[in-house]
Ligand code: ADP
């Protein structure tokens with residue numbers, strides 16, 4: 001039966017491959033994928049063609065999915081068709097058995113809650129990753145957590161850093177304005193609840209391996225960005241690590257090893273001796289994310305319950321504290337703020353289920369629009385409550401919101417009603433503001449959110465900038481953090497000589513392939529690369545020639561919301577990507593490591609919890625043809641430590 005299914009699958013794969021391969025639209029050597037419109041879900045899987053036209057220095061060995069009608073049909077180097085069929089079969093079954101899935105976009109009506117789920121986009125096998133650099137990423141989690149917490153409390157730094165951005169980027173401007181009104185309003189007692197609230201950070205610092213002269217021409221991790229809001233994939237990535245752990249152990253001796261070894265040599269060099277780099281185990285590590293993230297949330301939850309004496313377990317029959325209510329009271333909840341049409345729901349649900357399983361903490365999911373309708377803030381106590389409108393036993397009961405966890409709210413599209421809060425029309429912003437002003441712990445609060453902006457990332461790379469947050473005894477923490485910084489350049493009024501050199505490098509030295517241009521957006525798909533980058537800069541620069549014949553460049557204020565970043569070139573290795581339960585292609589790939597960190601701190605700055613909290617690896621094809629055929633979908637993967 002299984003064999004039959006596997007061979008039908010194989011035939012299906014062959015047909016797909018033939019279809020792709022024969023597509024006349026594809027230039028020679030291009031990866032052969034169907035195109036789809038980019039999804040703008042945060043850190044979702046499919047960046048658009050522009051952002052994924054990765055790496056000019058691509059390998060010629062980009063698309064080796066070939067057909068051979070006389071024998072097995074598909075040739076993937078170092079992997080037999082039988083092993084491939086086994087891999088696919090196990091992967092799809094494992095995904096179904098373990099919820100390694102994403103929700104399909106469907107025409108769900110208001111009355112129907114039925115949904116269908118498909119296998120998440122995954123890399124069929126883990127990617128070789130140097131153990132020492134993986135450990136380095138893990139070790140940076142707690143320093144970055146601390147850094148974000150300290151930035152969030154430094155209003156002057158945030159105002160100064162973001163002042164050029166706020167004029168041209170309404171979204172960041174709105175976040176900053178709310179932050180100022182709530183946290184920098186000295187003497188406004190109405191904001192005491194927000195100021196006194198705990199802060200919960202679930203951060204994810206993303207890195208690419210990059211080889212630089214400064215690091216003796218060895219690969220070391222460089223930070224791509226630091227996510228401080230809606231850092232996703234902790235749940236699904238943990239499942240992928242389990243899958244990859246299973247596959248490599250189960251099929252290691254049955255045809256997989258050679259494939260893994262070749263990738264290991266591609267990353268570690270020919271001298272790779274099969275001995276793990278650093279101390280630790282070879283192979284796929286298991287992620288702690290589904291233990292540590294719920295644990296951090298539980299710390300914030302329990303602290304709130306203790307502080308307001310509302311009891312953290314059962315149904316609060318001893319509710320005699322400050323936050324007592326006359327209405328029937330049911331167990332306090334963690335509010336997940338979600339997008340109405342979210343498809344990455346399984347990832348979120350895994351966290352929700354772990355919160356219940358490990359800590360008996362209930363979760364309620366609502367969009368910002370729903371929150372505006374149903375969540376109230378008691379100005380006197382700072383209490384946020386949800387009016388329970390069900391018809392059962394709990395009718396009329398209120399649920400107290402003790403932690404607010406944002407999986408939405410990071411993009412302008414999450415606020416469709418606009419920015420006008422004065423006339424009451426900008427309901428999503430009003431909801432965000434209401435949540436912020438309550439005493440619940442926010443994940444993130446506005447300060448944490450702002451600390452994750454790309455402009456802040458660029459500013460921190462300035463000489464002395466990160467160091468100001470770690471003085472005296474802590475200087476080594478700043479030094480540790482700095483090891484992960486890539487070249488980052490301002491395009492605002494604060495641009496200095498070094499920044500302008502980078503701009504001139506693009507404009508006059510044709511170095512467009514060495515940089516990435518990034519606006520203050522989250523969620524993928526907004527960056528400029530290559531020709532688009534050069535054009536964007538040219539359109540927004542005035543070039544004059546001085547008396548000595550030198551080029552002078554003046555930046556348009558419109559560039560203030562962008563930063564220029566050194567482009568990172570991770571090592572390439574082979575991957576087989578799977579999407580919609582089908583092998584989509586094979587080719588050389590690059591990966592991005594994400595390290596989760598969790599922190600809880602009090603309103604007055606005491607850090608009560610700070611730890612590394614799991615990982616994620618995302619893999620996408622490299623070597624996209626210069627012709628710009630849409631491709632390069634990222635997938636979830638795991639590191640194979642070596
Ligand atoms: P977002 O907030 O949209 O996720 P990122 O900074 O993470 O913004 O950029 C999106 C993607 O673009 C990254 O996941 C990575 O694949 C690619 N990218 C970003 N910066 C660089 C860089 N400096 N070098 C190479 N690729 C990059």
Ligand code: MG
Pocket residue numbers: 043206225523524
């Ligand atoms: Mg990113």
